[in-house]
Amino acid sequence: MGHKRRAWGAALAAMALLATSACGGDDGGDGGGSDVEVFTWWASGSEKAGLDALVAVFDEQNPDLKFINGSVAGGAGKDAKNVLASRLQQEDPPDTFQAHAGAELTDYINNGQIQDLTSMYDEEGWNDVFPETLIERLKQDGKIYSVPSNIHRANVVWANNAVLTDAGLDPKAKYASLDEWFAALDKVKAKGKVALSIATDWTQVHLLETVLLADLGEEAYNGLWDGSTDWSGDEVKAALEDYSKLLSYTNEDRQSLDWPDATQMVIDGEAGFNVMGDWAVAAFDENQKTLDTDYVAFPVPGTEGVFDFLADSFTLPVGAPNEDGTKAWLQTVASPEGQEAFNAAKGSIPANTEADTSAFGPYQQTAIEDYASDQIVSSLAHGAAVPISWLTDVTSAVAKFSANGDVDELQGDLADAAEKAAG
Amino acid sequence: MRRSWRTWAPGLILLLPSMVLIGIFVYGLIVANVQTSLTDQHTRVGPGNWAGLENYRTLFGDEDFRYGLRNLLYYTLAFLAGTLLIGFVWAWLLERGLWGEGFFRAVYLFPMAVSFIASGVVWRWLLNSAEGDRATGLNRGFDSLHLGFLSNEWWSNERWGILAIAVPAVWQLAGYVMALFLAGFRGIPEELREAARMDGASEWKLYRHVIFPQLSPVALSAIIIVGHMSLKVFDLIVAIAGDTNYTTKVPAIDLWTEYSRGDYAISSAIGTVLLVIVAVLIVPYLVYTFRQERRR
Numbered sequence A: 001m002g003h004k005r006r007a008w009g010a011a012l013a014a015m016a017l018l019a020t021s022a023c024g025g026d027d028g029g030d031g032g033g034s035d036v037e038v039f040t041w042w043a044s045g046s047e048k049a050g051l052d053a054l055v056a057v058f059d060e061q062n063p064d065l066k067f068i069n070g071s072v073a074g075g076a077g078k079d080a081k082n083v084l085a086s087r088l089q090q091e092d093p094p095d096t097f098q099a100h101a102g103a104e105l106t107d108y109i110n111n112g113q114i115q116d117l118t119s120m121y122d123e124e125g126w127n128d129v130f131p132e133t134l135i136e137r138l139k140q141d142g143k144i145y146s147v148p149s150n151i152h153r154a155n156v157v158w159a160n161n162a163v164l165t166d167a168g169l170d171p172k173a174k175y176a177s178l179d180e181w182f183a184a185l186d187k188v189k190a191k192g193k194v195a196l197s198i199a200t201d202w203t204q205v206h207l208l209e210t211v212l213l214a215d216l217g218e219e220a221y222n223g224l225w226d227g228s229t230d231w232s233g234d235e236v237k238a239a240l241e242d243y244s245k246l247l248s249y250t251n252e253d254r255q256s257l258d259w260p261d262a263t264q265m266v267i268d269g270e271a272g273f274n275v276m277g278d279w280a281v282a283a284f285d286e287n288q289k290t291l292d293t294d295y296v297a298f299p300v301p302g303t304e305g306v307f308d309f310l311a312d313s314f315t316l317p318v319g320a321p322n323e324d325g326t327k328a329w330l331q332t333v334a335s336p337e338g339q340e341a342f343n344a345a346k347g348s349i350p351a352n353t354e355a356d357t358s359a360f361g362p363y364q365q366t367a368i369e370d371y372a373s374d375q376i377v378s379s380l381a382h383g384a385a386v387p388i389s390w391l392t393d394v395t396s397a398v399a400k401f402s403a404n405g406d407v408d409e410l411q412g413d414l415a416d417a418a419e420k421a422a423g
Numbered sequence B: 001m002r003r004s005w006r007t008w009a010p011g012l013i014l015l016l017p018s019m020v021l022i023g024i025f026v027y028g029l030i031v032a033n034v035q036t037s038l039t040d041q042h043t044r045v046g047p048g049n050w051a052g053l054e055n056y057r058t059l060f061g062d063e064d065f066r067y068g069l070r071n072l073l074y075y076t077l078a079f080l081a082g083t084l085l086i087g088f089v090w091a092w093l094l095e096r097g098l099w100g101e102g103f104f105r106a107v108y109l110f111p112m113a114v115s116f117i118a119s120g121v122v123w124r125w126l127l128n129s130a131e132g133d134r135a136t137g138l139n140r141g142f143d144s145l146h147l148g149f150l151s152n153e154w155w156s157n158e159r160w161g162i163l164a165i166a167v168p169a170v171w172q173l174a175g176y177v178m179a180l181f182l183a184g185f186r187g188i189p190e191e192l193r194e195a196a197r198m199d200g201a202s203e204w205k206l207y208r209h210v211i212f213p214q215l216s217p218v219a220l221s222a223i224i225i226v227g228h229m230s231l232k233v234f235d236l237i238v239a240i241a242g243d244t245n246y247t248t249k250v251p252a253i254d255l256w257t258e259y260s261r262g263d264y265a266i267s268s269a270i271g272t273v274l275l276v277i278v279a280v281l282i283v284p285y286l287v288y289t290f291r292q293e294r295r296r
Helices: A002-022 A045-061 A075-089 A103-110 A118-124 A132-138 A161-166 A178-190 A201-226 A234-247 A259-267 A278-286 A323-334 A336-346 A362-373 A388-404 A407-422 B005-037 B054-061 B063-095 B101-113 B116-126 B137-144 B161-186 B190-198 B203-231 B235-241 B251-260 B264-295
Strands: A035-039 A066-069 A096-100 A146-153 A156-160 A194-197 A271-275 A295-299 A306-315 A375-378
Touching: A035 A323, A045 A066, A045 A323, A045 A336, A075 A096, A075 B251, A096 A103, A096 A323, A103 A388, A118 A323, A132 A146, A132 A306, A132 A375, A146 A278, A146 A323, A146 A336, A146 A362, A156 A161, A156 A259, A156 A278, A161 A178, A161 A271, A161 A295, A178 A194, A178 A201, A178 A234, A178 A271, A194 A259, A201 A234, A201 A271, A201 A306, A201 A375, A201 A388, A234 A388, A234 A407, A259 A271, A259 A278, A278 A295, A278 A362, A295 A362, A306 A323, A306 A362, A323 A336, A388 A407, A388 B251, B005 B264, B054 B063, B054 B264, B063 B101, B063 B161, B063 B203, B063 B251, B101 B161, B116 B137, B116 B161, B116 B235, B161 B203, B161 B235, B190 B203, B203 B264, B235 B251, B251 B264
Parallel strands: A035 A066, A035 A096, A194 A271, A306 A375
Antiparallel strands: A096 A306, A146 A306, A156 A271, A156 A295
């Protein structure tokens, strides 16, 4: 009797286990009808505020559609990308997902996971509202696959006026080249301050890309990504020497910090300069610092007149459950109203030149002006210039350089990365 | 041999679910992993074509991967030596009837209750490499104790950086090893010591010939447990140094990097290499314990 009961118990337990493991697969995703699932990594802070503002516009423009928030937090988008990859693989795509505009989309395109939006651009007249040079940067083999929601600029130097004045420098001074900047950095260093603050590996890649841009010029810089500029050449070598020199001005605990720490060093007057994308302006705002009186922001020396862009954008996945809903979302994202609401909250600038930007902050005004007139190039560190896989190799090479300081090895690794990416 | 089904069936039914689940989700996936590692599926979308041992050749031909393996070796040696030495000394002190045993036992054992990720966040700050005015954490402590010469760059050193990661690992696991040794000490009957003393053994000889041999199975278990944890180190490094830092590279970090970029073939090859390394440690131990049990 006892045995029998135990056997039944075991069998029941086994069945229960199998039942629970069988029904784990098919949740979410059933977004037919009026639901529009939007997959992002905007889960907190100003990014969440931006998304909420955008959703408000979407609801107003499309009262019969329902926004479903599919955001995945953590890892600056890395976790979200891993989740997204498995969903796309199981052919369970969201209605639209966030991705950095530009080459980061390459993998999705090659895998046949997102749809060509070129005809939608023609129908909606988006070719006229986004700057031509941006459209040029968005194209892959002549086709466009995503709609940019916002623009950030990467080649910006942030400097603390008090530290500069103390070192005998004029905060309003312009530096035409890196060499002129080195002289200024020397003066800050002589005062016992950190001349140039920097953080962990990706911020070093970020600095490297601006140095490449400064030394090579925009044409040769663009050539790095399509193979027309030789990574093993003397010009790149000279740029890497400059990068190495810049790194000698930086804080030794760089590997322990992330970008807010490095920017905070400038805000707190521990460091003179910091190179960071223009999302840093939010950190200055939070500390009640005023542009031009407390701090200055200018293009990295040698990159005047060039706008090193990165952008978030939205896609139309193959097999999206509610394709009309996706298109409505993309229309909201591209619309002047959507761009205005989103960017005012997130602290970036609208990609759509028709958006009303009169209410934007003083830094953004300068960025908007430059965006309309400058040459636009793609950022390396933020997925616009190269696919993720190539960027991974570049980051490894730069991280290694931070540890051993060997310029030749860095150049060799970067050349290998380019060769590997070319296949 | 006419045993009734009642003797074996309940046991089998009880074990069947776990056998099926482990069969699929552990061994089945190991096979799938090895299969993927033998293809050229360097993207997220498969399947790839047969590529033989190409991925393994790429890995072992890659200087950076070998550097990661070297780091793993250094880390494991430091971790093992540190936990065994400290754990043993603590256990020995407590075993000799130090005052407040219960208190110290709890204090030493407690770090084990903290997850590597949580303690890593604190150690990231403690092991900050800034020196001089901007120093924080341990370097700041050295400075204020006038031991400034001890300040160092910790885990950002290319050659020895990985050893700095072993410091928190030792801190966390030494108490556990202490508990193992303490149990070992307690398991040695008092009569054995008395007999040795009667025979005129000195205190050193008593340890050398009576206590240590009795403790060796405990030491072996400790080596296996700490050793296999060490080979799988990932969370501690990610929390302290991040997943892109060069000086603290180990194969598990490479695996994550390759997986995140979508190179499934290479990442599964790294997974297989790690599995083999752990198996080299574990399998002889399993064989040994199996034989021991059969002998009984």
